[in-house]
Amino acid sequence: MRRIVLITGAAKRLGATLSRSLAAEGWDVVLHYNYSRDEAHALSAELKSKYADRDFPVVQCDLSNTDAVLSLFERLPEGYEVLDALINNASTFNSGTIEETSPAFLRKEMEVNFEAPFYLLQSFKNSFEKGCIVNILDTKITTNEASHAAYLLAKKNLASLTQMAALSFAPDFRVNAVAPGPVLAPPRKSDDYLMKVVGKTPLKKRVELSDIASSVSFLLNTSSVTGQIIFCDSGLHLL
Numbered sequence: 017m018r019r020i021v022l023i024t025g026a027a028k029r030l031g032a033t034l035s036r037s038l039a040a041e042g043w044d045v046v047l048h049y050n051y052s053r054d055e056a057h058a059l060s061a062e063l064k065s066k067y068a069d070r071d072f073p074v075v076q077c078d079l080s081n082t083d084a085v086l087s088l089f090e091r092l093p094e095g096y097e098v099l100d101a102l103i104n105n106a107s108t109f110n111s112g113t114i115e116e117t118s119p120a121f122l123r124k125e126m127e128v129n130f131e132a133p134f135y136l137l138q139s140f141k142n143s144f145e146k147g148c149i150v151n152i153l154d155t156k157i158t159t160n161e162a163s164h165a166a167y168l169l170a171k172k173n174l175a176s177l178t179q180m181a182a183l184s185f186a187p188d189f190r191v192n193a194v195a196p197g198p199v200l201a202p203p204r205k206s207d208d209y210l211m212k213v214v215g216k217t218p219l220k221k222r223v224e225l226s227d228i229a230s231s232v233s234f235l236l237n238t239s240s241v242t243g244q245i246i247f248c249d250s251g252l253h254l255l
């Protein structure tokens with residue numbers, strides 16, 4: 017049976033991994049991007065070359081533009097109007113303590129990391145009859161580290177929304193989340209930055225991209241699970 021998933025921030029990094037892995041599992045993947053137009057089209061072509069019987073359309077949307085987010089599902093390509101799953105993966109990751117956070121900065125971080133996933137999840141429920149949503153969080157939601165205060169507060173809200181929506185949207189929709197630990201160094205940071213975090217994990221192990229993909233796949237395929245947050249983080253949330 018045909019299954020369609022939309023992945024936000026699908027063109028690069030973790031989003032591209034999730035796109036490849038779900039395509040390999042037989043999903044039709046709608047690839048969302050904002051600036052990474054070339055990468056999104058290249059990934060679409062790569063997937064089409066492997067799975068010729070399916071298409072992998074791309075959709076552009078700036079997730080800080082609320083009107084564009086609210087109308088995203090009305091702009092899905094022909095044949096892809098009804099989604100079976102949504103992966104809220106896109107995010108910004110900008111540093112700033114509470115003291116440093118300006119109104120404009122707080123708004124922007126909330127728009128992309130919390131409001132856009134909120135409105136996409138809401139639109140998904142209002143547009144389709146059933147389905148599955150997976151929100152990508154961050155293992156640091158268990159902490160009160162304030163170096164990326166706005167980002168982390170947005171992810172904490174998204175964790176709460178995951179459980180609230182799981183209860184509210186049952187029985188026809190399941191809503192779950194994956195909270196990754198150190199997978200990839202943030203853009204513009206070296207691997208040394210990542211390895212310092214890896215060193216703090218109980219398992220002393222960088223989180224494999226494929227482990228995040230397996231966690232997402234488990235949540236999509238396991239029909240009795242809702243409101244769950246999988247910490248795929250080499251044990252970091254235990255500290």
Ligand SMILES: NC(=O)c1ccc[n+]([C@@H]2O[C@H](COP(=O)([O-])OP(=O)(O)OC[C@H]3O[C@@H](n4cnc5c(N)ncnc54)[C@H](OP(=O)(O)O)[C@@H]3O)[C@@H](O)[C@H]2O)c1
Nearest residue numbers: 025029030049050051052078079080105106107154199200
């Ligand atoms: N990397 C890690 O180790 C790690 C650790 C913990 C949690 N996570 C979480 O895992 C997810 C993926 O991580 P990542 O490192 O792969 O993410 P990333 O590279 O920082 O960002 C993913 C994508 O988000 C999109 N995005 C950013 N602002 C946007 C906007 N205004 N509108 C639309 N799209 C926007 C970008 O798309 P374009 O390039 O098309 O503009 C970008 O490629 C995120 O939710 C992150 O918080 C990652």
